[in-house]
Amino acid sequence: DQQVKQNSPSLSVQEGRISILNCDYTNSMFDYFLWYKKYPAEGPTFLISISSIKDKNEDGRFTVFLNKSAKHLSLHIVPSQPGDSAVYFCAATKTSYDKVIFGPGTSLSVIP
């Protein structure tokens, strides 16, 4: 049972344009969501997070949107840069729960 889903295994975007990575979850108890970025031969790096009490969180070029009713979140990268090319993992957890559930990842390629 996959509780966190990323239905697009890959995404290709032109440099300077917007990248939108999508994530869906099934467990309504999740109340904290995270995005990680992973380069080859490296461990995942924390990127941005959002609590369920918010519907948007922004950090520089990265913005995460949360739609609780749809159990959907998205990561927007504007403008996209070649250095953003990596695998992006969506993850979810619930308050007072130390286990984080990761999605399968989306491989983003930003074309110069």
Place this chain on the structure above:
Amino acid sequence: SAVISQKPSRDICQRGTSLTIQCQVDSQVTMMFWYRQQPGQSLTLIATANQGSEATYESGFVIDKFPISRPNLTFSTLTVSNMSPEDSSIYLCSVLAGTYEQYFGPGTRLTVT
């Protein structure tokens, strides 16, 4: 933030042997986690390792196959025992920093032949 190192970075092992992976953190942390990422798959939590107590294993993972040590607040080891080709994966350790954010080590790429 925390800086995490893992040894070895990669290894090729024969079926039936065991490999111990080391994870070192540059600061004291209470909770450490061990994950597995099989080819083309997401990160799967193997176990949570707290200093001074037995590791807590997730469904599908057992101590006999993946024994874990946590002798102090900066170090942990994961052993992959009696390996088979299905154990070929990237093994990652991580620590909790902040509320739910985790910092990951660079991973150990294991190939079992």
